[in-house]
Amino acid sequence: MGLKKMLVGLLGSVIAIGGFLEVATADLKFPMLVYRTGAYAPNGIPNADGFVDYYKMINARDGGIGGEKIVFPECETGYKTQVGVECYEKHKENAMVFQPMSTGITYQLIPKASADGVTVYSTGYGRTSAKNGKVFKWIFNAPATYWDGASIAVRHILKQNMGNIKGKKIALVYHNSAYGKEPIRTLQVLAKKHGYKLMLLPVDHPGQEQKATWLKIRKQRPNYVLMWGWGVMNQVAIKQASSIKFPMENFIGIWWSGSENDVMPAGAGAHGYKALTFNAPGDDYQVHKDIKKYVHDKGQASGDGSHFGTVLYNRGLFQAMVQVEAARVAQKIHGTSKITPAMYRDGMENVDLNAKRMEELGFKNFAPPFKNTCENHGGSGLAAVQQWDAKAKKWNMITEYMYGDSEVVDKLIAEDSTKYAKEQKIAMRCN
Amino acid sequence: MIYKETGQFKSTYESDHSIFPLIQDKIAFNILMLVAFLVVPFFIDSYWEKAILIPFLIYSMAAIGLNILTGYCGQVSLGTGGFMAVGAFATYKIMTFFPELNIMIIVLLSGVITAFVGILFGLPSLRIKGFYLAVATLASQFFIIWLFNKVPWFYNYSDTGQITVSERTMFGVAVTGANAPPYATYLFCLILVVVLGFAAKNMIRSKIGRSWMAIRDMDIAAEIIGVPPLKTKLSAFAISSFYIGIAGSLYFAVYLGALEVTESFDIMAISFPVLFMIIIGGLGSMLGSFLGAAFIVLLPIFLKNVMVDLIGLSAVTAKHFEITIWGLLMVVFLILEPHGLARLWSIAKEKLRKWPFPY
Structure with missing residues (x-):
């Protein structure tokens, strides 16, 4: 019976230990909210x-950033908002930047991080109107936003139809969450502008059940399908599309719906599927050579090392590179290698990744150049379309990097961010 | 020895009817309350607040609510997530309609609104029972989530369906919004849980609670001895939903601050976990509601912290272990004591009473 008593006691009391276990660290802390x-x-x-x-490569090659080692504790969120909050609270002390990798968690952290003075960098996801640095001091979403993405996809469709898509039907298959709902507003405004009809097809978490969605598409035959999907949902959607024989070249995913893991399960059926991207695929850039030399060849690759050079791996490199570069800029501005979270934010706001700087960092032609300013936390807004070649098992870029419809997007961003500023009583900066 | 009741004579009806008849229980409870009200607020930081204590209090509130309905009145419900969503959206709408209203009133009003919704969805319980009722409440869960997704009025036409809390104060201190200090949000939730917890305990010990239990144990017999099923079942639905609505309101306003209905009130995120809380904690037990909430909410965090920080496992390995250990413990507890942790506790007390001379 002692055992039973002990177990019951465990439940009530020992949780107390949990909170005191935070490990204090000196170096530059880049906490990672991941979901493996x-x-x-x-x-x-x-x-x-x-x-x-x-991060490992920077630590091994350069001895950290300006001599300060990077520490990057991982916290497993499972893409769950509540766990994300727990992870944030656990690691926010002295954290340079949070990369939530989930639009839901980003929405959660925007008010909290702004109050705590912690930078949040949601690379091409999260709240679109956070692009407006006048309102969102601590939040960055460069190099492109979902509203850029939506209008770039429509621009691509326009190009294919000689600029006229009146009466065409475009369906949006989206993850039924803050993430998936993000582009709806822009697509509605663009529908008015270009005269296409918009069909909205939500898919509930986790996205394994899409039979009804694709049956609707089979019946109503939209000319184009756009997708805002993530995780298993991408694989299932692409499989379903190929099984109803939807013309894959008319199926365009956002940059989070265009990785190898998404198209592989559908095999040859995925051939011709398109997705947006703001970074190039491939593993022959200078940064890859460095990673090979300093990390992989020493047997220190993260995970099993099998994702080297894939779309999302490369995006991870890009995101990490921007975060590290922001720390360097901050060190330069403030003339010290020991930067505080507030100094780090200044660095992020003054990141200038022009073509020359990208080349120095080993990212030549890897992504379009962009620059953050006080007003603009959303970068250039450039993205290109890539297409999957199922035979060669390879993504090919089929367009140049292009801009979204800034006429529409900028207005929506101004509207949404001022509304937020008014609700939360935020004074505009950068005057 | 420890739980000896020898010498504790009850000479008045009040002392005989008190919530804690044993002086030892009373002392333990009073110490707990003293610590919770007078010690914790001075030491609480935002990790303890946002990750441990606030979720624990809110889920305890939801578990009390569901325990009233399922544990005491015997009506199985899978609609907890939906009812919590009603509480959250009611809070949001009232907040934006009446910017000057005190947050305490907003939270209580949200509970009242949820109570009415609960009555509405409780109506089928007059005709259907058991598993069939569970399916009917499941429908309410899906319907409510769908409604809050479909009708933009509920989320004030925001682009993404997100609702965001604005700052509200009590006695000049913020209790909602990002600037609220940890002690304020904690005390706000604690006061609600303690006051409503006592209210629930007393309801259960009075006429209304006895009629719920009569319906639970055998509804036909209850009807014959004069317990009206309509009034009893609907009152259980109303009061249960009131508690769950307040839990939903706090979940939105105090805990998360911003949420999106599908993700936050999903059946896997709320309805099932809260049902597991009362099953593991103990059906028909106030203490069980708290123990169950602690088991479901706090144990994973505790396991994670031990494995990642003490043992030094990588985050992902720890997660796999956490899921396994947590699942195993759940099975172990249900085999050890099908009546839940609360029953384990009372067995422990029984043993303590005889210790160290069991025979």
Whole structure:
């Protein structure tokens, strides 16, 4: 009976220990909210591996940033908002930047991080109107936002139809969450502008059940399908599309729905599927050579090292690179290598990744150049379309990097961010 | 020895009817309350607040609510997530309609609104029972989530369906929003849980609670001895939903601050976990509601912290272990004592009473 009593006692009291275990660290802390388990792991793992490998490479090659080692504690969120909050609270002390890798968690952290003075960098996801640095001091979402993405996809469709898509039907298959709902507003405004009809097809978490969605598409035959999916949902959607023989070249995913893991399960059926991207695929850039030399060849690759050079791994490299570069800029501005979270934010706001700087960092032609300013936390807004070649098992870039419809997007961003500023009583900066 | 009741004579009806008839229980409870009200607020930081104590209090509130309905009145419900969503959205709408209203009133009003919704969805319980009722409440769960997704009025036409809390104060201190100090949000939730917890305990010990239990144990017999099933079942639905609505309101306003209905009130995120809380904690037990909430909410965090920080496992390995250990413990507890942790506790007390001379 002593055992039973002990176990009951365990439940009530020992949780007390849990909170005191935070390990104090001196160096530059870049906490990682990752998900290597659950329905979103197929996308979460390669991305997290990219981050870890890049940080390890910087630590091994340069001895850290300006002599300060990078520490990057991982916290497993499973893409769950509540766990994300727990992870944030656990690691926020002295954290330079949080990369939530989930739009839901980003929405959660925007008010908290702004109050705590912690930078949040949601690379091409999260709240679109956070692009407006006048309102969102601590939040960055460069190099492109979902509203850029939506309008770039429509621009691509326009190009294919000689600029006229009146009466065409475009369906949006989206993850029924803050993430998936993000582009709806822009697509509605663009529908008015270009005269297409918009069909909205939500898919509930985790996205394994899409039979009804694709039956609707089969019946109503939209001319184009756009997808805002993540995790298992991507794989299932692409499989379903190929099984109803939907013309794959008319199926365009956002940059989070265009990795190898998403198209592989559908085999040859995925041939011709398109997705947006703001970074190039491939593993022959200078940064890859460095990672090979300093990390992989020493047997220190994150995970099993099998995602090297894939789309999401490369995106992880890009995200980590921007975060590290921001720390360097901050060190330069403030003339000290020991930067505080507040100094780090200044660095992030003054990141200028022009073509020359990208080349120095080993990212030549890897992504379009971009620059953050006080007003603009959303970068250039450039993205290109890539297409999957199922025979060669390879993504090919089929367009140049292009801008979204800034006429529409900028207005929506101004509207949404001023509304938020008014609700939360935030004074505008950068005057 | 420890739980000896020898010498504790009850000479008045009040002392005989008190919530804690044993002086030892009373002392333990009073110490707990003293610590919770007078010690914790001075030491609480935002990790303890946001990750441990607030979720524990809120889930305890939801578990009390569901325990009233399922544990005491015997009506199985899978609609907890939906009812919590009603509480959250009611809070949001009232907040935006009446910017000057005190947050305590907003939270209580949200509970009242949820109570009415609960009555509405409780109506089928007059005709259907057991598993069939579970399916009917499941429908309410899906319907409510769908409604809050479909009708933009509920989320004030925001682009993404997100609702965000604005700052509200009590006695000049913020209790909602990002700037609220940890002690304020903690005390706000604690006061609600303690006051409503006592209210629930007393309801259960009075006429209304006895009629719930009569319906649970055998509804036909109860009807014959004069317990009206309509009034009893609907009152259980109303009061249960009131508690769950307040839990939902706090979940939105104090805990998360911003949420999106599908993700936050999903059946896997709320309804099942809260049902497991009362099953593991103990059906028909106040203490069980708290123990169950602690088991479901706090144990994973505790396991994670031990494995990652003490043992030094990588985050992902720890997660796999955490899921396994947590699942195993759940099975072990249910085999050890099907009546839940609360029953384990009372067995322990029984043993303590005889210790060290069991025979």
